[in-house]
Amino acid sequence: MEKRVTVLLPNNRRHNVTVKPDMTLLEILEIACAKHGFDSELHCLKFHNKEVSLTQQFRFSGLPNNCVLEMEPTDKRRTMSNVLVCIQLSDGARQQAEFAPNTTVWQVVQQLWGIQSESYQSPVIVYMRSEVIGRESMQSTTLKSLGILEGRAMMRLLDKKPEELKTQANVYKPAEVKPKAKDDDEQPSTSRSAMAAAGGSGGFALTSNMLKTLKRAAPDEQPGPNEASTSEVQKTQNNDEPERPKYDWGSGSGYALHQPKPQDKFSEEGDDSPEKQVPVVNVIGPRHAVLFSLDASNKNNDDLPDSFFDFTVNDLKMVLRDLKRTASGNEDAPLLTANLRELERQKAMLTKLNQYKDCVLRIQFPDRFVLQGMFKPHELLGKVEEFVREFLAQPSEQFHLFTIPPKKILPPSETLLELNCVPNAVLHFSYVQESLNTTIKRFLQEKYTEQLTSEEGAHFAVQKYRITKASVSSSS
Incomplete structure (x- = not known):
């Protein structure tokens, strides 16, 4: 063109x-x-x-x-001065000298590399992606026509045909794949599988010990005779201990409502099958309100063994599955406009509204008391504030509810569904006047703090409420 x-x-x-x-x-x-x-x-x-x-x-x-x-x-007449020209051969050898801009390229080549240039069948000069091919074109091309008027210039002298200049140089050739040994085919290295798992897990690196544990517990593998005996011994040991509760990965605001390890006591007398002791639940108000203290629950957590906090095989599988799903979703997610993002948010809210008919809210006070109540997803946060005000020792003072981290004060005019408090959420209580949060020693009325429920009882109250609602809806 x-x-x-x-x-x-x-x-x-x-x-x-x-x-x-x-x-x-x-x-x-x-x-x-x-x-x-x-x-x-x-x-x-x-x-x-x-x-x-x-x-x-x-x-x-x-x-x-x-x-x-x-x-x-221009103000002054443009004058031409000598130029320092350097010519490099294909083997890296260099020669340089000063020339006038009117000097032809062939004269420069003859003065610097006269003997070598005579042996070239098709000499070529390359300067700034400009190629001067052949002796005739070199004799008609001057340094001035190449733009060399002052300073220094670097050229390359090659012996190539014009057809060879059009071919691409430095073409990559892949290395030959060496055949793997039989041992490598049968038993893949743990380090490679760990690197592959770490690369696609969204920043969570799995160690080789974790992968070994996953391989041992894979359902496709059949244990040998020695492994079968050891697994039977482990099963008998696990039957003596109560089953650990599953983790509840909450999707609401604040911290997830995880269920603590139940402190169950089994009756030694009576029936052959042990029955779990039902925790005591003290309902202190409307909306199935219960009150418990975090200090009492922390005392029970101190008695947990260190093995309780270790990752199991199922936990690692769940973490790896969730991280792969998150990474694949971020990579394949299309770019959305503001209207499409709002539409996706509304669809997610409708899905939650159809799935959850009630939500559990826990209001944590600065004195580490937690008030729990049941609400509807479409209710405003102002209803929650009215519910909390009934239990306060000073109900006339102004307060607000917020979530952490980061601290976000929730507006009373929005619904629980819009505030992402469905299906459960932990809200924090604070007076608007900051001095009251440090001077007041008791936030709730004394008659309610005397009717405490354990944290297990609070979870039991939620399960019992949901089972009752499900049975009523199925019968109707």
């Missing part, structure tokens, strides 16, 4: 010059001056009132196609 440049002359006339990518701006100036009778050494070219370098080639000048260059007279 031919490119064109318009030169605006001092006499307000325009001249169009067809340019090539390897043409210098000095050649453009000389063509315009020769056409209209101007001296090129007394003029310069400007683009947007900024003088451009005449030694640059058009492809490297950054000028757009069909641009307008203004030709203006």
